[in-house]
Amino acid sequence: MELWDDYEATYRERTAGSEAAFERLQEDVPAGVASTYRAWDPYPFVVDRAEGPYLYDVDGNEYLDFDMNNGAAMVGHAHPTVTEAASDQLHDGTLFTHPHELLGEAASALKERWSMMDKVRFTNSGTESTMHAMRIARAYSGRDTVLKIEGAYHGVHDYALISKATPEGQVGHPKRPNKVIESDGIPEKTAETVEVAPFNDLDAVESILEDHVNEIGALIVEPIVLAKGVTQPYDDFLQGLRELCDEYGIVYIFDEVKTGVKVAPGGAAEYYDVEPDLVTLAKSIGGNFPVGAFGGREEVMSVIEDGTAHYGTYNGNPLVARAVETVLNDVLTGEAYDHVNRLGQRLADGYEEIMADHGIEGHVENVNSIGMVLFTDEPVENYRDYLEHIDVEFHENYWFGMLNQGVLPHPHDASQQWTISVQHEEEHIDEHLDAFENIAPRLADEQA
Incomplete structure (x- = not known):
């Protein structure tokens, strides 16, 4: 003391x-x-x-x-290249609720970095990105349950705030972590469509998948668990998850809100040489502007065109699109x-x-x-x-x-x-x- x-x-x-x-x-x-x-x-x-x-x-x-x-x-604070680009855009408008060419330029800049990314949609935060990725994965797989990793952080929507920072006395068995809702106001029923697995334990993950076969439609993972220091994957854990997702017909989501463009130009997918089905992004792609994105394989992303909701007045607005394009092409x-x-x-x-x-x-x-x-x-x-x-x-x-x-x-x-x-x-x-x-x-x- x-x-x-x-x-x-x-x-x-x-x-x-x-x-x-x-x-x-x-x-x-x-x-x-x-x-x-x-x-x-x-x-x-x-x-x-x-x-x-x-x-x-x-x-x-x-x-x-x-x-x-x-x-x-x-990019640091007030990077002059980003500031100049944003200042220029202020004079041309900061919000168009209609298509604009900057939208495509920003999307293309992301696609160049993630080889599996055929289509991209923009959001306003990491929380929105993971929320929509989970919804799209459920829609594509036709299954309601998402498997997440104990201790991982995926934003603050209801399905993400489960077993992120479970108190020590409530964690349960290490191979079958307890599901603990971490915020008042989240219905108990939410946890019925989320399962929790340990990090760096492929056998435990596979056992959970076997017990919930035909229920789990999506697996979301922080490729490096950055909600708990810098907890790295070992022994081909991420590649093993890729193989399990293929075997069980599950949509594999990399939450790269924190790792994206930071650990490598193409994020953890590039760094660990793993191809997920969907990637969620935010934070450093935008040079301190409030932006998120998610993208992936065309057949998965196409559910948006077939009735899966993704709306938002500020999505892909020209100010943040200009910032994203500038950060990815001119700064990083x-x-x-x-x-x-x-x-x-x-x-x-x-x-x-x-x-x-x-x-x-x-x-x-x-x-x-x-x-x-x-x-x-x-x-x-x-x-x-x-x-x-x-x-x-x-x-x-x-x-x-x-x-x-x-x-x-x-x-x-x-x-x-x-x-x-x-x-x-x-x-x-x-x-x-x-x-x-x-x-x-x-x-x-x-x-x-």
């Missing part, structure tokens, strides 16, 4: 203006935030502006940002990927070296632009490993220790991960590591 008390006192001293601004926000906005997860103790700092790799709060503090809008900002180039991948490795190596020097138990999970330091020497291959091995309070001390030095190491909480943007440079990685070096001795004492 002594370490936390020191960090909290320093934080309060640095952010008095944020505390006052947050109190005012709570008068008008539930919990004072636009998304409930963004609130934390003692209070979140309140942002004034952002530019490049930096955030600035209302107290004038500068933060070197590796949160990057929960991973939505692989081959050189950009070489740059962020090199920086990601530099950051991961630096953490490993500092932990070794100070005797801190931990390791880094890193996939190009995405990474996370885990303060445990144990492998984390699924949700149960995360619950057992991650000390959330210890990680909170680390996070606030970094924040007080002006480095936002990743979104708040041990379950998150950092993002390297195209506007980060080597000097920013070194600044990040210097901050960790500064707090490492106290962390080592705390862990001892």
Whole structure:
């Protein structure tokens, strides 16, 4: 507690203006935030502006940002190329509820990156993308049940908020996770059309499919479970799921809202060389504009033309279509990927070296632009490993220790991960590591 008390006192001293601004926000906005997860103790700092790799709060503090809008900002903040394109589009209109050529240009840019993607529809968020993908998969397969992975996050529609962060005492058997609804207001009957499987266990997945043959019509998976650090697939798990989906006639959905265009130009499908039937996207495809998308094989996507609902006034509006086309064609180039991948490795190596020097138990999970330091020497291959091995309070001390030095190491909480943007440079990685070096001795004492 002594370490936390020191960090909290320093934080309060640095952010008095944020505390006052947050109190005012709570008068008008539930919990004072636009998304409930963004609130934390003692209070979140309140942002004034952002530019490049930096955030600035209302107290004038500068933060070197590796949160990057929960991973939505692989282009960084206010990237000049994206800003110029969006500014130009403002003068030509920001919403057409009629077809326009930018719609096709943005769709084509996505299709070039995902070889299995024959057709694309746009949405306004990752939640909308996964919701529609599940609906389309059900319609195509003719079956009502979706199989998801324990601990995975697929947005906040009713079918997604099941067994995302199940309390330890309610998890059930590791090969047959309990189905736990995680929000008030979701009907109990919703869980009747969702099954839950463990990550990195093909035998358990197949057993569930056998028990629900002719019921499960869709399997949705985060190819890297980014709701729990950076939990990577092992032993051809993703390819094994592809084979099971083929055997059981199931639509295979890759939720690439977080991994899409970040771990490779064609996301995790390219990185792991697996072809799903549908891919859901959002976040970094839009350069900080509110956009989502889903696409896939023509025969699956064609159900939209045959009566499966996908509507939305703002879907594929020209402003975000212009942003998507610009991000994919002009900003996230081959050189950009070489740059962020090199920086990601530099950051991961630096953490490993500092932990070794100070005797801190931990390791880094890193996939190009995405990474996370885990303060445990144990492998984390699924949700149960995360619950057992991650000390959330210890990680909170680390996070606030970094924040007080002006480095936002990743979104708040041990379950998150950092993002390297195209506007980060080597000097920013070194600044990040210097901050960790500064707090490492106290962390080592705390862990001892």
